[in-house]
Amino acid sequence: MATQKSTIAKALNAGLRKAMENDPKVILQGEDIGKLGGVFRITEHLQKDFGEDRVIDTPLAESGIMGTAIGLALRGYRPVVEIQFDGFVYPAFDQIVSQLSKLHSRSRGAIKVPVVVRIPMGGGIGAVEHHSESNEAYFAHTLGLRVVFCSNPEDAYWMIQQAIECDDPVIFYEPKRRYHEKGEVDFDAPAASRDLFSAHVVREGTDVTVACWGPMVKVCLDAAAAAEAEGRSLEVIDLRSISPLDIEAITRSVEKTGRLVVAQEAPSFVSVGSEIAAMVTERCFYSLEAPVIRVAGWNTPYPASKLEELYLPDLDRVLDGVDRALAY
Amino acid sequence: MATQKSTIAKALNAGLRKAMENDPKVILQGEDIGKLGGVFRITEHLQKDFGEDRVIDTPLAESGIMGTAIGLALRGYRPVVEIQFDGFVYPAFDQIVSQLSKLHSRSRGAIKVPVVVRIPMGGGIGAVEHHSESNEAYFAHTLGLRVVFCSNPEDAYWMIQQAIECDDPVIFYEPKRRYHEKGEVDFDAPAASRDLFSAHVVREGTDVTVACWGPMVKVCLDAAAAAEAEGRSLEVIDLRSISPLDIEAITRSVEKTGRLVVAQEAPSFVSVGSEIAAMVTERCFYSLEAPVIRVAGWNTPYPASKLEELYLPDLDRVLDGVDRALAY
């Protein structure tokens, strides 16, 4: 069918379906993912087509969802768990940190726990509290987990499939405010042809590197377009994976541009942006013309939604970061 | 009685006692903190002296401990919660992140939750899994919490009192492998005379700044003594508080030395060390002679105890970090 217009939501749905067709061990678990198809409809029609034993509506208990998913993985299944919103992953935190991330090393490799944890993340949808968080720092700091973000429909489609095929546990973040944005997807391309854990230069440039992931990629691409009008050439890197971090890709770009802006929705304090800044500075100490500039959510809890526009880094704040980097 | 020799364990016990005497609203909650006095005996004799209603042996359920502590705080109490070991705080993570850290801002200041969460942290005691973790990055990234570490008996005594007096929730880390190390404590000095949230230069020096906290302070002081023998002058800063971070104190020192090593037990990836590196580089870009060097636990789960000596940063690794900083 060649490429086709699709949304991230539909691409994820198609990717899940493909994975379920390819491997009968793939099963989905979560709250309301069955008849309803999930509150974002990412699992729409899958229960109808694959049955209640492969698309499991769970009790309302995230630790239970995570713990039983790990148990299913121990039995040879490949569970894909949906956490309804970012702010509801915390009841499962203990199972994720104490079991999911550690069983492989605890057993000196005897045990594999190929669980994918899908989390619709981030703000910008005018939601009530706990529905707009960017909590990737917690999981990135948890060694034993892999943490990835899709940012567009094309990636969503193959990334979810690769995440399911990966033998390590993967936290799979989905930028909820972009679920319905459209893009071209090649539904025939084999998922295995790309590398889930390598960063992607989505726009080449020469003056400043901008590293970003998930919902911020579009913001940064827009910023790059705006910057171009002012004669500034930004190189935008969609990191896709933040654990592992494709630090080579970032340093390669920074060696060229000499300047780096990291843009994220999460608060900056002790965050992925901090890590990138620390690592890049270590590796590019002599090529950096300016310190790494972080453009991030403010160091506060996510605010009431009427204030979220002021909280989330937007095009202007990214450009401001670029200005600050260029001011050195 | 002027100053007296004491251990961190005894100083904490004395500090808790003092706080309970000063304020009848101070109550303690935790597993085995009553008759047993806690597995580290930090609360020894307190139940006998203050009764079962102020020193509460709780059911074995950390979310329950944390949630009821918050409820008690809402009623006007000042609960001090003991988490038995670092690795057992995760069942309480949801209550900490979703309620403890957010109730004050949620209520636009109407609610205060002055809960202290005491966590014996870190490795080096030959323990089984989950008993040796340094998980401060999770809480430092959680705005709304304060996160502090004591590193010696003197500080333990006044810091625990100040933490209890603080109207914000405080995660209070205790370096468990140092519980029984001795130092002078002035049990008469009023707790209020110091600032819980400011860093302390524990040794002055001129060549390299070493920032550390909790159990690493002693390691770094020992390293500084060893370095002196080789003619290198290290300035060692005990951060005490990592949220807020006394960045002024660090930058003041770095402006002088031009070099910074951060030493921590936690894995480096997306950690407090990352943040310090990022911030210091932003603020001292022109005075840094070398990138900030992080000496940290390796980026893995904490290993089996026979390997912990190779995992934990020791004097040699700190000195190696210093060498690397000086190599620029």
Place this chain on the structure above:
Amino acid sequence: MSDIDVAATPPVGGMDHHVSVDPAAVEPRAAADGGPDMVQLLTPEGERIPHAEYDEIVDALSHDDLRGLYRDLVLVRRFDLEATSLQRQGELGLWASLLGQEAAQIGAGRAMRKQDHAFPGYREHGLAWARGLDPMRLIAMYRGVDKGAWDPAEFGFHSYTIVIGNQSLLGTGYAMGIQRDGAVGTGDDARDAAVIACMGDGATAQGDNNEAFVFAGVYNSPVVFFCQNNQWAISEPNARQTRAPIYKRADGFGFPGIRVDGNDVLASYAVTTAMLDRARSGDGPSLIEAFTYRMAAHTTSDDPTKYRISAEVEIWKLRDPIARYKRWLAHEGIADAEFFDAIEQEADELGEHVRAATVGMADPEVGDIFDQVYVEPHQQVADDKATFTAYQASFETAEGA
């Protein structure tokens, strides 16, 4: 009969498709009635059923009290409908309707004394009303102006809680505080206090709620767990949350559980009154399962046609909590047409007030992002606020120039 080897036929998708429990087999369908254990004082037809244990409590209510309950029910429903329509018109970000659950909440809320405290979820608009909270505070939260910024101490009504289960532990801890204040079992009606901690049927699956049962049981704390079983947790029916009826959960934690008709304001009032009395007098916790129905969507974001049939909703319409109560009041001569009209009028006024106040509601202060994160100063928040302020100012300067 056939030469196909049935055993060798691989099940579809590699699975045995008979392993799931049929929800209907383990728990009555959502449309079922509450069963013989359910306390009901008023039938759906508005007939009063005598009850040895609870008549006394209801009989102690004056006609004014009884009319007051009606007023509560009607005004709360009107408020709720207005909020739903404001959401549809884009004035609110979201609304979680209490439609159908008015009697459960008003009954429980009116059973509380001033010194009692309620720990709500996110749908307790009736309880909030009974505690005297200005409904506009709820509107402000769902509009995104704030996150629920009232002072719990003022109303004995705590923050709305969105993370399922959290509030039960907070409520239990609060009740432990009441014990430590010596405000249980003194016999002083103005002193002895208790807590109501709310949960939904889905919420009973959550670890926090079960830990709250453990703590409350062990410490014998004055807390009444008030579970509104509205049959649905978004799209999932009771059978996906528990294999046993909810009120039976309590026994295994060492305290009584009671199922009450949540569409019967008198029963909800009576049972809650009895359980609060029990708690205040030092006899410990209890669990009330108010058997009711979520007549509307889960929230305005939800589309229930995806997962439930309208016939079920029709059955529950016949059990409407307000209709049956009105019928009884009229039949008993406690209220007349004039009274009902006056309440209708008041409801219209409330609706208009809520609409006007919502549309005219001021946006929040931008400082709210930073100003109440901590009680005491925090360097990183202060630094961010300074950066933010300078950044904002740079636009003003730019615009001014």
Place this chain on the structure above:
Amino acid sequence: MSDIDVAATPPVGGMDHHVSVDPAAVEPRAAADGGPDMVQLLTPEGERIPHAEYDEIVDALSHDDLRGLYRDLVLVRRFDLEATSLQRQGELGLWASLLGQEAAQIGAGRAMRKQDHAFPGYREHGLAWARGLDPMRLIAMYRGVDKGAWDPAEFGFHSYTIVIGNQSLLGTGYAMGIQRDGAVGTGDDARDAAVIACMGDGATAQGDNNEAFVFAGVYNSPVVFFCQNNQWAISEPNARQTRAPIYKRADGFGFPGIRVDGNDVLASYAVTTAMLDRARSGDGPSLIEAFTYRMAAHTTSDDPTKYRISAEVEIWKLRDPIARYKRWLAHEGIADAEFFDAIEQEADELGEHVRAATVGMADPEVGDIFDQVYVEPHQQVADDKATFTAYQASFETAEGA
């Protein structure tokens, strides 16, 4: 009588000191017996009590089987004592003794079939033994050589789990997998499988265990929750963990709960056999409370004299699981002195083997720190390993130089 106003006297420390529940008031003291509901087939004196439901199961055991149980009990106890003494001599970092709980574990372990799976805590040495795990694997973990590095699939015995409650959910999920594999209720004895998920009395308070009850109930999964109520959670007695007896918890989650004498190997075997059969045949979960006693300290780091009286331990000595079983075997003529001596001999040999193997145990590979963190390569771990290796090498170079 007195002119002191009692009401005005402030309670000590600003508190009413009567608010705590007296533990003794809500649950029998730890030294109490298990009550009339407890299934017991052998009295502490070694007398066999007939039981309508369970005799059949026990009667089906051959004399070889019965002697085998004795052997298990004695060898496991000896192993455990040896481990304790190895710890005292500094050979282990820690040891969690199962002393007193042998019968509960051996009974349950021997009730399992090959295809069943156990999810243990950290004290399940008897269960491990029954599943064929080399006890040296347990020693390796408590010595700090590894973190429990066996392959669960090999033994149907999963990782030791230290974080209280985690394993029950893993076991329940595993049981959900068994259902999906069509390995329940087929009637094929070699195919139908079930799970045993272990917990302690203290652990029943943890959210995870209650969520496991919810999931197992809702999905009717083949899991037997096996709770060893050894009366203590470190220093806290049962009354601090639950207000109701533990076995009563199950009913409110929709499945049966049974209290069994955990010091009676026949009863533990019989009840577990029945519940596993039930699970395997598709009738769903159950909760077994094995009423027993932790004769030793919580772990070698613990000092129980701080919180419990020795009189209690003395009472439980009279209920020793091995002594009563030996008496019965001898009385029935199932085993004679020669047999008992042979087992004693074997135990001595096991002890010596464990001691020698522990002292001679190789240290772990340093690569273990890095090598099994991920299945597939991870850049940051690889970078750290390279740094580590170079750093280590620098010493060797330095030393070599």
